[in-house]
Amino acid sequence: MTAESSAITSAYHPLFSDPAADTTLRSTEGTLFRVPAFVLRRTTGYFAATLPAIADTEHVPLDEPAALLAQTLSLLCGLPPPDAALDFDRAEAILGLAERWDAPGAAARVRDAITGPVFLAEPLRMYVVAVRAGWKDEARIASRGTLVLSLYDEVHDELLRRLPTQDLMALLGLHRRRRDTLDGLLKTNVNMAAVSWEYRARIFAEMDIRALGDTVTGSAVDEWREALACWSAKCAGAGCGKAIYDRDTILPEIKACIDQLPDTV
Structure with a gap:
């Protein structure tokens, strides 16, 4: 030797x-x-x-x-x-080896861990892993997490390219559906129907960036030019001067509409 x-x-x-x-x-x-x-x-x-x-x-x-x-x-x-500790790089490497070895037990152990905090912190990558592994429940959980992301930001291009077309379109469709459904609900809502189209357009644009919808009901709205124009609008009638739009009515109405939206693929 x-x-x-x-x-x-x-x-x-x-x-x-x-x-x-x-x-x-x-x-x-x-x-x-x-x-x-x-x-x-x-x-x-x-x-x-x-x-x-x-x-x-x-x-x-x-x-x-x-x-x-x-x-x-x-x-x-x-x-x-x-x-x-198990992270995305190790998880994906193990899944690759589990596929080469036909070792479902190893893949199952990764699946048990995939909804932990480390993975939930990167929902788009979690979605990619879950989709490629065929884990539908975990993919749905991950899709909900992606609602805080602007998927059209180029920083996400590499991950999105790894998705099969069907699953990519499902994810993009979830974000788009939330935006469009909310827009439709606001147009038919009795308290929002008279609100300026500029305000509704701003909500539409914000949902396109962050489909979760938390940025259109929080305190940041009070800094929007379109919202301020609504809150400051007064009745022009002689001796009236009352506010036309009630902020404390409108924002909860928007929140109630957002709560009706689909939140998973």
Whole structure:
């Protein structure tokens, strides 16, 4: 045995160094992973088909990095995960390996984590991952989270390009439907029908930027030129001078309309 091969065979990952495990996998860096063959066969279609053919191989070489193997094998073996917390990059890498290995258990563990705070903080990327994995419930949750985003901002182009056309159109359609449905509701609302078209146009534009609708009912509205024109409008009748539009009536009416809007794909 050469010095180089001796160094490689001693480089066992600390979580997978049990001599009782009868199969040794080798990462692209040369890190070794001892894993029971029955676990690999029961949890992956790939090893169920290939392990009998490689049973006499001292180390099974894999075209996978050590960090990814440690994360995925921990999931398959029911071990506590390595120190690195699961984030989008690791989740997508694990899902890719789970697909290559036909390992539904590893994908299921990622699915259990995908609605956690780390992933909800990036709803568009979460939507992409959920759609590509075929997780409809998680995709709906993620689509609701995207309502705070302006999807036409070029910063989102790379993620949007990763979506299948059908799912991209569904997401864009949700944002557009909220904008257009709210516009229709306001036009037929008895308290909003007489409000200036400029004010309704501003609401339409704001919904196009942030479909959640929170920016058209909060205190920021009081800084809009279009809203201020409404609040300051007075009755022109002799001796009247009353306000034509009641802010404390109109804003709750808008909020009530927003509450009726669809919020998931």
